[in-house]
Amino acid sequence: MERKMTFRQLPKYEPEKRSEIYLALNENPYDFPDEILEKVFKNLDTVKLKIYYDSPSDELLEALACYTGQPKKRISIGNGADEIIYDIFLMFPDMKFYVCPPTYSCYSIFASATGVKLNYVPLIGEMYEKLNLDKLTKVLDENSVLFLPNPNNPTGQLFEKSDVEMLLSTGALIVLDEAYYEFSNVSYVELLDKFDNLIVIRTFSKAFSLAAQRIGYIMANEELIEYYNSLRLPYNVSYISQQLALAALENLAYFKKRTLRIVQERERMKEILSKNGFKLTDSKANFIFILAQDDEARCIVEKLERQNITVRKFEQGIRISVGKSEENDLVISTLIGKSEV
Amino acid sequence: MERKMTFRQLPKYEPEKRSEIYLALNENPYDFPDEILEKVFKNLDTVKLKIYYDSPSDELLEALACYTGQPKKRISIGNGADEIIYDIFLMFPDMKFYVCPPTYSCYSIFASATGVKLNYVPLIGEMYEKLNLDKLTKVLDENSVLFLPNPNNPTGQLFEKSDVEMLLSTGALIVLDEAYYEFSNVSYVELLDKFDNLIVIRTFSKAFSLAAQRIGYIMANEELIEYYNSLRLPYNVSYISQQLALAALENLAYFKKRTLRIVQERERMKEILSKNGFKLTDSKANFIFILAQDDEARCIVEKLERQNITVRKFEQGIRISVGKSEENDLVISTLIGKSEV
Numbered sequence: 107m108e109r110k111m112t113f114r115q116l117p118k119y120e121p122e123k124r125s126e127i128y129l130a131l132n133e134n135p136y137d138f139p140d141e142i143l144e145k146v147f148k149n150l151d152t153v154k155l156k157i158y159y160d161s162p163s164d165e166l167l168e169a170l171a172c173y174t175g176q177p178k179k180r181i182s183i184g185n186g187a188d189e190i191i192y193d194i195f196l197m198f199p200d201m202k203f204y205v206c207p208p209t210y211s212c213y214s215i216f217a218s219a220t221g222v223k224l225n226y227v228p229l230i231g232e233m234y235e236k237l238n239l240d241k242l243t244k245v246l247d248e249n250s251v252l253f254l255p256n257p258n259n260p261t262g263q264l265f266e267k268s269d270v271e272m273l274l275s276t277g278a279l280i281v282l283d284e285a286y287y288e289f290s291n292v293s294y295v296e297l298l299d300k301f302d303n304l305i306v307i308r309t310f311s312k313a314f315s316l317a318a319q320r321i322g323y324i325m326a327n328e329e330l331i332e333y334y335n336s337l338r339l340p341y342n343v344s345y346i347s348q349q350l351a352l353a354a355l356e357n358l359a360y361f362k363k364r365t366l367r368i369v370q371e372r373e374r375m376k377e378i379l380s381k382n383g384f385k386l387t388d389s390k391a392n393f394i395f396i397l398a399q400d401d402e403a404r405c406i407v408e409k410l411e412r413q414n415i416t417v418r419k420f421e422q423g424i425r426i427s428v429g430k431s432e433e434n435d436l437v438i439s440t441l442i443g444k445s446e447v
Numbered sequence: 448m449e450r451k452m453t454f455r456q457l458p459k460y461e462p463e464k465r466s467e468i469y470l471a472l473n474e475n476p477y478d479f480p481d482e483i484l485e486k487v488f489k490n491l492d493t494v495k496l497k498i499y500y501d502s503p504s505d506e507l508l509e510a511l512a513c514y515t516g517q518p519k520k521r522i523s524i525g526n527g528a529d530e531i532i533y534d535i536f537l538m539f540p541d542m543k544f545y546v547c548p549p550t551y552s553c554y555s556i557f558a559s560a561t562g563v564k565l566n567y568v569p570l571i572g573e574m575y576e577k578l579n580l581d582k583l584t585k586v587l588d589e590n591s592v593l594f595l596p597n598p599n600n601p602t603g604q605l606f607e608k609s610d611v612e613m614l615l616s617t618g619a620l621i622v623l624d625e626a627y628y629e630f631s632n633v634s635y636v637e638l639l640d641k642f643d644n645l646i647v648i649r650t651f652s653k654a655f656s657l658a659a660q661r662i663g664y665i666m667a668n669e670e671l672i673e674y675y676n677s678l679r680l681p682y683n684v685s686y687i688s689q690q691l692a693l694a695a696l697e698n699l700a701y702f703k704k705r706t707l708r709i710v711q712e713r714e715r716m717k718e719i720l721s722k723n724g725f726k727l728t729d730s731k732a733n734f735i736f737i738l739a740q741d742d743e744a745r746c747i748v749e750k751l752e753r754q755n756i757t758v759r760k761f762e763q764g765i766r767i768s769v770g771k772s773e774e775n776d777l778v779i780s781t782l783i784g785k786s787e788v
Binding site for chain 1: 459469
């Protein structure tokens with residue numbers, strides 16, 4: 107056949123080859139614990155595997171309600187937080203979508219996939235730490251949707267609650283992406299009591315070491331959750347993934363301890379690198395961000411690569427996921443040159 | 448806040464409450480085997496849970512290539528076959544979409560979710576067994592997409608290969624939904640060698656008892672697969688689901704034996720019910736379809752409900768999933784009235 111289909115040109119998400127020390131995707135350096143995994147498996151109800159299992163199960167909804175302090179009707183789940191973001195583009199076909207770069211790269215990838223044109227209002231400030239409120243309050247209205255990671259990705263900084271409230275009062279739908287919430291311990295989810303134009307997204311991929319199992323959740327007012335549930339795939343999260351998420355929430359203390367260890371490592375890295383002349387943002391996530399452009403940034407990335415350490419370069423700097431203590435030591439010594447001593 | 452968002456009105460997919468004998472969703476009556484499940488768990492690489500795991504993994508692609516006889520470059524996977532269908536609506540924003548009712552109900556649900564207008568060319572024949580080729584060849588062209596389950600759902604009948612070839616020669620993209628392939632043992636996937644406008648979809652939800660784990664796969668020419676991969680969620684199928692699919696393919700003989708048992712039960716039900724005056728389609732799937740309208744159909748459904756058996760009513764008749772032998776016995780005796788003796 108000579109026929110040739112025409113496709114939209116889409117940016118392809120190509121994961122890199124994994125190096126020995128892979129600090130490019132903000133994954134948790136610690137494994138999901140074997141003891142919990144084994145318990146989940148011992149308690150699996152085999153009968154459930156063959157059926158179309160409720161997504162979300164009532165059991166998981168209860169646990170999420172307990173964890174977040176939100177009523178069950180304000181919660182649903184997704185095939186990773188990414189599916190929720192993807193579906194939000196589909197939920198509002200007539201609205202204008204905004205992001206504030208530097209920001210999470212999948213926003214633009216999923217916008218292309220769903221045929222949405224994305225509008226950009228870059229962050230301002232020497233550290234890209236501030237929302238351009240002047241511009242945002244001018245362009246945002248009830249026909250707008252703004253995606254905002256908080257802490258921001260890739261810089262890790264938190265936005266002020268009062269700034270977020272100001273954005274909400276424009277009437278725009280604000281999608282707060284709290285993927286790194288457990289590392290910042292700051293959430294604005296309680297604003298749901300005051301605003302019906304807020305969506306909060308979270309994930310089990312980061313603090314709970316379950317990136318491969320694809321479980322995120324969405325919180326919003328009941329009406330938005332119902333709309334999301336009617337639009338998404340009806341069975342979007344697998345039975346075993348839901349059981350693992352449940353187990354994670356049942357072992358919160360364990361995960362909190364590990365999260366704290368990562369936070370302490372993050373602060374240690376920030377301190378040592380700052381002392382040694384690097385300019386870092388005040389990241390509250392499980393990664394650090396070194397401000398550096400072009401030549402300087404490339405030089406740093408290559409230095410790390412020679413030690414088999416993979417990090418991510420952005421236009422504004424370098425994002426390095428916080429790894430295990432010994433991995434972070436190697437990052438530090440490579441960067442400050444002590445390994446050459 | 449007084450603000451009120453406006454949403455599109457979407458049909459809601461509301462799963463029913465599960466009765467004791469639930470034969471409404473064509474699930475496999477036999478559990479995914481404990482021995483295989485245990486082996487998968489013993490061999491799980493815990494390190495993989497915390498990372499963004501390749502979807503599809505090369506390992507699973509190899510196994511699928513071996514199972515289907517297609518090269519790896521013609522294969523990808525989805526979060527259930529449903530995600531693939533959902534994404535096909537998004538892949539071709541400028542094309543006209545067609546289905547031939549009675550057909551799979553999710554086509555219209557996912558069309559609404561993705562904002563696509565669906566066009567209908569109903570099946571013809573006393574048993575809804577024939578494609579309306581006259582009409583289809585008139586309306587289909589290179590700007591069309593046709594979804595066609597084969598065997599058809601809900602009637603279970605197979606369409607002729609020559610008819611499918613005729614549809615392909617219109618230049619339209621034909622999406623053959625072979626979700627029930629293992630029960631019919633008939634596939635037209637080899638037409639991929641001849642046509643570049645064919646997509647074949649399959650699933651692990653039916654013959655492999657893994658509906659709750661959400662794994663489907665798509666086969667098409669390399670260019671279409673690349674486009675699908677650039678549009679879908681990058682990590683759409685979880686690590687454990689991929690491992691379970693792999694294990695299923697490694698134990699094919701086991702699943703084939705069970706599939707045969709279901710096929711034998713299907714034929715037994717068809718024979719007894721036909722002998723007792725019911726009009727059935729020649730289903731090649733894991734369900735039977737009794738032609739009956741309105742009052743008659745409702746009466747049958749209610750009769751079964753009184754025995755705690757849930758089936759699915761359509762405009763054209765009643766679809767009953769083939770269950771375990773004793774469940775099928777109860778369906779038969781309820782329908783032919785022997786339970787009242």
